Amino acid sequence: MKNRIILLFILGMVVRPLNMRAQHLESYLEYAATNNPGLKAKYAEFEASMQRIEQVNTLNNPTFSFGYFISPVETRVGPQRMKFSLSQMVPWFGTLDAKEDIASKLAESKFQEFLAHKLSLFRDVKEAYFPLIELNEHIRLQQENLSLLTSYKELANIQFANGKGTMVDVLRIDVRIEDVKSELLLLNEKMNLLQVRFNLLLNRSSDEVIELDSLNNFAGNRSFSADSIFVNNPTIASFDLKMNAITKQGELAKLSGLPSIGLGLDYVVVSKRNISTVADDGKDILMPMATISLPIFRSQYKAAASEANYLKNALELNKEQYQNNRNSEFVQAEYKLTVATELIKLYESEIKTQTRILDLLYTSYSTSGKDFVELIRSQQLLIKYKMRLSSEIKNYHIAISQLEYLTNK
Template identity: 45%
Template sequence: MKNIIITLIILFSGLGLYAQTLEDYFKIAAENNPGLLSQYKDFEAALQKVPQVSTLPDPSFSFGYFVSPVETRVGPQQARFSLTQMIPWFGTLKAQGDAATLMAEAKYQSFLDAKNKLYFDVSAAYFPLYELKEWIKIEENNIAILESYKTISNSKFKNGNGTLVDVLRVDIMLKEAKTNLAILNKKESPLKAAFNKLLNRVEMQPVVIADSIVVEPVLLDYNKDALAIDHPLLNSIDLKTKASEASERAAIKQGFPKLGLGLDYVSVGERNDMTLVDNGKDVLMPMLTVTLPIFRGKYKAAVKEAQLIQESFLLQKNEIANSLNSNYEMALFDIRQQTDLVSLFDQQIEESRQALNLLFTAYGNSGKDFEEVLRMQQQLLKYDKLKITALSQYRIAMAKLDYITAKK
């Protein structure tokens, strides 16, 4: 019974492992990648800026004690208590709060772009693993075929229907194929490590790779016009521009007077030498303070700074838009190119197999032209590998288009 339970646990663990898809890896990366988590913390930190700049400054409280009491008609002044609250010009706090809020929203858009970029990086690391897995299968199949060719050529040589050169040729190709397979197997470790590090996992943790890739036409939701409408990078620049406009408004208002409301309380002692009305009565004095912003240079500089930053953001937006459009065209070209190559290699593989069958049949009958059989076998091997590479590059190009168009 215990063995059955252990077997079931292993079986279901295996099913869970093989149920993982590229979308599952996207989710794991989004939850664990330290760079992406850092971007989100940056956004959360920016949110904490809002209450800092949109709240009234702290009131000031002062206490003074008269070492030598100041004599007044109603008694000596003994201590003074002062409480003052400065208030910025009307709308200053709101403008500062708007600027901080918009900057936080801009950082969130940067986080979304970082997430899309991470998805592309995961795809760009995933499909080379698919390519490697398929190349290993192809090379293993090639070795098996060459082993059978070696057996046949050996048999024909012993029977006098073949030559020793044929045996040596296939033996040379077999050694080359085994070396290539050994190199491919060694390549898996660095590729797997690079992929797992994007997910913040142990380097050699198993990675489940898809069995096949389907070439699909580019759909209409990859509309180039949508780039300027809802791309996180462009949205981030727009929000930063609005934040700078709010900063400009705040800078203008900071150049206006600030008001201070205060209250002074003076403790007064009683006079013992006479009886007076209000003898020893404490003093309560409301106060109004107004700052005089007569040094205008710093305020003008702050306004000019905000205006120059807005111009900078406008130029950045144009640069990013141009880059996105050019990258869009290149990604679309790559997709179409790899699609055409996959179609071409499918035809080449089919025709090469037909030619190989004909050559092998002729060799079986005559024992001649074994070199042509081997050459055609290597040509077929080349087309098989090129097709897999084209499929891998096709999916990477699709992932790049997803990133450029913010489709994820």
Template identity: 35%
Template sequence: PGGNDVRRWRHRMLLILLLGMPAGCAGIGRERVTTPGGTTIEAGVPLPTPEEEGGSAQALPVLGPSSTLEDYLAYAALKNPDLKAAFHAWKAELEKIPQVERLPDPRFTYAYFIRNVETRVGPQRHKFGISQLFPWFGKLRLQGDVQFEKAEAARQRYEARKWRLFYEVRKAYSAYYDLGRSIEITKENIALLDYLEQVARARYQVGSAGYADVIKAQVEQGVLADRLRTLEEQIPPLAAELNAQLNNPLDFPLPIPRTVPEEVLDVPEAQLFAWLADSNPEIQALAAEVRAGERRKELAEKRFYPDVMFGLDYIETGTSPADPPENGKDPIVAAFSLNLPIWRESYRAGVRQALEETSALRLRRIERINLLGARLKTALFNYHDADRKVRLYRNTLIPKAEQSLKATESAF
């Protein structure tokens, strides 16, 4: 009996070891991932946040009168909550990869014989079992591929949100700058009209000008004063629009920008359209979803093949009073099972579903390329039109206006 106890404990230890083995060898996870900032990290290591990815040296810029557009863009990239949400959504998709690439948890079973099964070598009392399900070859890899492409789509959506944020910040920053310049120019015009009104009043007093000239100057003064009041009242809403992108309180005091960068487009239009199709993050996100759909179709085809389960059962057996040979010997049973994939039409429907979903994604990608191409055409027209107007005002209208002002001053 002492030998039987030793053997029984050895069998139990073997069962415990078998129970722990699949946890360490159950997956085929990817080894490295690269973040949008170019940081390479090991699988299973938490991704850095957008702030951490920029490094400790990338502190939050202080927005003051001398701040540039680049300072505002860096500030928004570090604080905008929607951009952070897109980053964490991508991070969450990445964390799903090791989950879908792992084997299912092993199953441990225990059975107690309410009525002992009497055998030649003794009564059977307890049964312990361990089993592991192994999906058909390639299923785990395809599940990982599908989730990897979903994570890539989330990464591209994060990139798209970042560029959209930069566009919104540039737009609000430029509008805020334009407002500041309009206020400065209006104040200069008011000062000029004050001077002309004084000149007209002096000429009226000496009889060299009519009172209508004085009234005209005073009317223009009132119009400009009202315009200045309107412009100054636009400061809070425009500042609030910029603060919204920066995740600041809406009434946070932002100084009016002093400069705005003048950007020159020196890239051929054909190159811009090529970049649109190859590098636009919205289109790349749809391309990743198409690849995920193709992998889902392959995964659906794997349902035609069975999953296999291997198991091991250990039965604890008591001793028999008759003391036969191998008295109290505990049997060990190897088990094998598989599911029977007999519902073929259901599996074919799954394949067809994956094909239809992938076709829809391909068409959506084409539609997005067409829509963004049309928007690029409009943006190029607006750019060239604005560039033409800048040259018109700089080279023709402003010099003519200065000549007209000098002539008016001479006439007065």
């Protein structure tokens, strides 16, 4: 079973996640799967639980004892000088198999917990990666905004020099330029914070360079089925394995209440009496022994059986709660996906309209020097729509990541 589980682990680490949308993100997921300390700790717990199997499926150590007669016991064939005893206790039939089965199921449940943690890690990496792309796009848009505002300032100065504009227009644009510079500074500070968080999630240096993909790969809505939430779900598999182990634990409690059998051998060294008329003078004694335990104190076995029943009931309730939580999370993620999809369509339409308005206002101001306030307002509104669009594309991908996590992809 160990080889089978390790093979599954290797396949899980090598096979690329489904529905991957970007090359850099895929490489970061592979890096996280290899280096994240939390995931490595989960696998170490699984390896530790595998060692438990070897501990429970073997007999207790045999008992060896030695005795020396300070006052020799006289027998017909001579005085007894020393005694050697070797004995082995054997539990009731099926006890060791039950212990091994319990340990195996608990080890498998640990492996399923490892798989569940890997899915959770992949979701966390995606949810930390997409905000970085969003923020990078916001910085790019504000830099573009700053460049446009600078060109508008030059135009305003020309219009003022030609008597078509006012100094107020120039001052207004100066104020807005300073605002954008301040916003860029704050965005860069936030970028540093998000980069540290992402790098630590991958367990690497906090100042490591992060390669970012583009968010401009929105391809419409995608469908997910709630029926697939509990198909190949490692957490559900872990619950089931633990419940099977607890059931076996109840059976083990009954087996533990049955007698244990002991087999042994005594060897007694006898000295000679040097009397020729005594047959077998000085012959050592070899005596097979058999013992049986008497489990007459039954309260501990009854308590162990009751404990198993309570633990199984607790696992069933926790499994039910987990299923309810997953169903609720699925509905919320689907709603977020729908909202993001609709808002993306809205902002794409708004950007097209606002771009046309801005072109008309720019032409008007260039010729007449009028509507400068409207020109600046329209430009900032266009930037705001573009930033909102990138935010909603980020929200779309995060919703997809959550749905992939919930459907075990």
